[in-house]
Amino acid sequence: MRRRDVLKGGALLLAFSLAPQVGAKAQGDPGGEGEAAGGARPGSLSQTPRLDSWIRVEADGRITVFTGKAELGQGIRTALWQVAVEELHADPALVTLQTADTSLTPDEGYTAGSQSMAESGTAIRHAGAQVRELLVAAASRRLGLDAGLLRAEYGRILAPDGRSLGFGDVAGDANTAQPAAPRSRLTDPAAFRIIGQSVPRRDLPAKLAGAPAYVQDLRLPGMLHARLVRPPQPRCRLLGVDVAATERMPGIEAVVREGSFLAVVARSEYEAIRGREQLAHDARWSDAPLLPDPGRIHDWLRQTDADVSVIHDETGLEAPAGEWIAATFRRPYQMHGSIGPSCAVAHLENGSLTVWSHTQGVSPDRAAIAELVGLDPSQVRVIHQDGSGCYGHNGADDAAGDAALIASRLSGRPVRVQWMREDEHVFEPYGSAMVGQVGARLSSDGRITQWRYDVWSTPHSTRPGTAGNLLAGRLLDPPRAPEPPADIPQPTGGGDRNAIPGYALPNLRVVKHFVPQMPLRVSAMRGLGAFHNVFSIESFMDELALRAEADPVAFRLAHLQDPRARAVVERAAGEFGWTAWRADAPMRGRGFAYARYKLLEAYCAVALEVEVERDTGEIRIGRVVAAVDAGEPVNPDGIRNQIEGGIVQSASWTLLESVRFSADGLASRDWATYPILRFGQAPASIAVHVVDRPGDPFLGTGEAAQGPAAAAIANAVADASGARIRDLPLRADRITAALAG
Incomplete structure (x- = not known):
C-alpha cells in the first residue's frame, strides 16, 4: 500500500492520530512488555481514540483496518482480520488489514507480552462495532427509516422493505473523525460467523510457496548490499583500518566508517561478503573487557549489587507448622537464535528516510533511528515487513539501525543490510541468566x-528507546549512551x-x-x-x-x-x-x-x-x-x-x-x-x-x-x-x- 493511495479521496475522512508516544512506550510501560493499556476506552483505544485511526471504508466498499502490531508468525494478521470482519459485519473479501507502519497505523508500541489481542484486537473490535453503527445511521438518513429497523450484513445495510445500501454508498456520510465511545454494542457471540472459526492463516501461502514474503526477500530498484565488520567481541573498539584494498575490489561502492561502526557497501551480495572479508582482515581492534567466570555466573548474580524489592508479602502473625523444604534453580544465558539472520532495507530520498524492518516496534524504532541519523522523527518512516521469527528483541532493531546509518551516508540509493550468522549469535541481545x-x-x-x-x-528489556539502545549507536564515536536499565514493574514484571x-x-x-x-x-x-x-x-x-x-x-x-x-x-x-x-x-x-x-x-x-x-x-x-x-x-x-x-x-x-x-x-x-x-x-x-x-x-x-x-x-x-x-x-x-x- 502506497501512502498516496491511502490519502486519496472518496472515503471516510482519514485523520490518523500518529504522534509519536515515546514516553508512553518506555520499557515496562503499556505497549512494551507491560500490562495491557488501561483507560476509559478499551484496549489501545485508550491511547489512540479516533475511530478513523483504525477503520477506513472506501467509496467502492473496500475496507482497510489498521493495527500498530506486527505479524511475527503468531497469526495476528489473521485473527485481527477476523475480529474486524465480524464486528463490521463486512464482506470478508473486501477487508484488508494493514499492519505496523509509522505513516499509516496507530502507535501501539511493541508487539510483545502476548498483548496484541488484548490491546489491538479489543480496539479493532470496539472500533468496528461503532463504525458499523455509524454506517447504519448514515443509511437510515438516506433511506428515511429508523436505524433500529436496519441491519448490517455482509457489507450491506438491509431495510425491511428490501432496499439496501452498500457500506461504500454511505461511507462519505458517516463521520468517523471522532473519538470512540467508551462502550460499544458488540455482536452477540451466538451470532458469530467468523470469530471462533479456524480460518486459514493469511500470511502463510506466500511463505509456504517460496514467494517473496520476508524483508530478506525485498529488492528495490538500484539497491546496494551492505555487510558489517563486527568487532571480534562486543565492547571492542576500532583502533584503525586500511580501506584501500577493499575499495579497489570489484563491485565495491563504499566503505562506511563512523567511529567503531564499519561496513562495506557493494553492488551485489557476493561482492559485499568478499569486501567484508578483506575489510575484517585489515581492521585492528582493542581487547574486550573480561567477562565473569562462566562457571560462577549464578554466584555472580547473587553477589552483585541488586535493587531488592518485595513484590508480594502475606506473611501471617502465627508461625506456620511443618517441615521446611528448599531448592535452587538456575537458568543460563540463552539466545533467540533466529534461523534467518536479521535484515533491513533503508532508503534516504529527498531528506526522508524509509526503513523496512522486522522490528517488533516500528514507532519506538523510528524514534531511535531518527536520533541515530540526526533526523526529525517526522522525516523517518519505519515499515514492518515479516522476518525470521524471534519473539523478543533479537537483531532486527539493530539491523534497521545499521541500514539507516549506511543509507544516510549514501543518499538516493536503497541499502540492504544482511547480518551473517556469527553477527546474529554474538551480537544479538540474549535472555538473562x-x-x-x-x-x-x-x-x-x-x-x-x-x-x-x-x-x-x-x-x-533494553529495547530502543534511544540511539544508544541500537548497536550502531554504541559503536559511534563518541558512543551514544543506552538508556539506564529499568526493570518492568508488577503486575506483569520482567x-x-x-x-x-x-x-x-x-x-x-x-x-x-x-x-x-x-x-x-x-x-x-x-x-x-x-x-x-x-x-x-x-x-x-x-x-x-x-x-x-x-x-x-x-x-x-x-x-x-x-x-x-x-x-x-x-x-x-x-x-x-x-x-x-x-x-x-x-x-x-x-x-x-x-x-x-x-x-x-x-x-x-x-x-x-x-x-x-x-x-x-x-x-x-x-x-x-x-x-x-x-x-x-x-x-x-x-x-x-x-x-x-x-x-x-x-x-x-x-x-x-x-x-x-x-x-x-x-x-x-x-x-x-x-x-x-x-x-x-x-x-x-x-x-x-x-x-x-x-x-x-x-x-x-x-x-x-x-x-x-x-x-x-x-x-x-x-x-x-x-x-x-x-x-x-x-x-x-x-x-x-x-x-x-
Whole structure:
C-alpha cells in the first residue's frame, strides 16, 4: 500500500492520530512488555481514540483496518482480520488489514507480552462495532427509516422493505473523525460467523510457496548490499583500518566508517561478503573487557549489587507448622537464535528516510533511528515487513539501525543490510541468566503452610528507546549512551514475571533481586522471566507433592481456587489420561505443570511423557497434551499453533540451549557451539485442547506454554529416572552425572 493511495479521496475522512508516544512506550510501560493499556476506552483505544485511526471504508466498499502490531508468525494478521470482519459485519473479501507502519497505523508500541489481542484486537473490535453503527445511521438518513429497523450484513445495510445500501454508498456520510465511545454494542457471540472459526492463516501461502514474503526477500530498484565488520567481541573498539584494498575490489561502492561502526557497501551480495572479508582482515581492534567466570555466573548474580524489592508479602502473625523444604534453580544465558539472520532495507530520498524492518516496534524504532541519523522523527518512516521469527528483541532493531546509518551516508540509493550468522549469535541481545531460590513449609497433612521465593536476574528489556539502545549507536564515536536499565514493574514484571505463584498459599512472600549490571548484552526474550520462574515453581510443586506422597495433579488442585485454572488442569490431565497412565518400560515417566501467564493472560497446563536413555542421558519426549484457556478464541487453530510452537521452543531451551562464553569472550558463534532442537528430537505428538469462552475478554496466548512445558519435561525426567535436575538445560551429561550419583 502506497501512502498516496491511502490519502486519496472518496472515503471516510482519514485523520490518523500518529504522534509519536515515546514516553508512553518506555520499557515496562503499556505497549512494551507491560500490562495491557488501561483507560476509559478499551484496549489501545485508550491511547489512540479516533475511530478513523483504525477503520477506513472506501467509496467502492473496500475496507482497510489498521493495527500498530506486527505479524511475527503468531497469526495476528489473521485473527485481527477476523475480529474486524465480524464486528463490521463486512464482506470478508473486501477487508484488508494493514499492519505496523509509522505513516499509516496507530502507535501501539511493541508487539510483545502476548498483548496484541488484548490491546489491538479489543480496539479493532470496539472500533468496528461503532463504525458499523455509524454506517447504519448514515443509511437510515438516506433511506428515511429508523436505524433500529436496519441491519448490517455482509457489507450491506438491509431495510425491511428490501432496499439496501452498500457500506461504500454511505461511507462519505458517516463521520468517523471522532473519538470512540467508551462502550460499544458488540455482536452477540451466538451470532458469530467468523470469530471462533479456524480460518486459514493469511500470511502463510506466500511463505509456504517460496514467494517473496520476508524483508530478506525485498529488492528495490538500484539497491546496494551492505555487510558489517563486527568487532571480534562486543565492547571492542576500532583502533584503525586500511580501506584501500577493499575499495579497489570489484563491485565495491563504499566503505562506511563512523567511529567503531564499519561496513562495506557493494553492488551485489557476493561482492559485499568478499569486501567484508578483506575489510575484517585489515581492521585492528582493542581487547574486550573480561567477562565473569562462566562457571560462577549464578554466584555472580547473587553477589552483585541488586535493587531488592518485595513484590508480594502475606506473611501471617502465627508461625506456620511443618517441615521446611528448599531448592535452587538456575537458568543460563540463552539466545533467540533466529534461523534467518536479521535484515533491513533503508532508503534516504529527498531528506526522508524509509526503513523496512522486522522490528517488533516500528514507532519506538523510528524514534531511535531518527536520533541515530540526526533526523526529525517526522522525516523517518519505519515499515514492518515479516522476518525470521524471534519473539523478543533479537537483531532486527539493530539491523534497521545499521541500514539507516549506511543509507544516510549514501543518499538516493536503497541499502540492504544482511547480518551473517556469527553477527546474529554474538551480537544479538540474549535472555538473562537467572537464579530462583524457593522454600516452602509442608504440614503433616500435605498442605503448604508457607512459601518464600527469591529471584535474581539482570534486565529483560533494553529495547530502543534511544540511539544508544541500537548497536550502531554504541559503536559511534563518541558512543551514544543506552538508556539506564529499568526493570518492568508488577503486575506483569520482567525478571519477576510469574514469580508470584498462582496458587492459594498462606504466608506467601516473593522478593525480586534486580541486577542492573549486564556483563552480557540482554533484553526481551519470549516470556521474559516467566519461563524460568514457572520452571522453578512448578518443578518445586512436584517435589512437594512427592514429599507429601500425593499425586502431582491432585496436589495442585488442592492448592488452586480459581475455577478457570482448575478447569484447565483437569482438562489437560483428563485428555492425557493421567489417572490411568502407567510406565510401560523402565526409565519412562510422566510430568505435569500449570501456570497462568503473568497471572493476567492465558491459562495453560501441560502433561507429557518422556523416556530417558540411561547410558547416554538422552531425553526423548513422547506424547504431549496441553489445555489452554485464552478467553474468547478468535481462531482456535491459531491458538493451537502458538501453544504447539511454544512447547517445541521450550523443549529446545529446556534440553539444549545455553550461551557459551569464557572470561575472554563469547564462544557461541554457530549452531555447533549453540545447538538447538533438531527435527528428530521434537515431541512425538502434541495435542492442544482449547477451552471455549465465548464473550470473555481476549487473553494473550503466545507466551503461555513455555514455562509449563519446561517444568513438565523436568518433572517427567525426575519421574522416569529418579534424578531431579534443577539447572537448565537438562543436558545429557547432567543426566548421566545425576544417575551416576
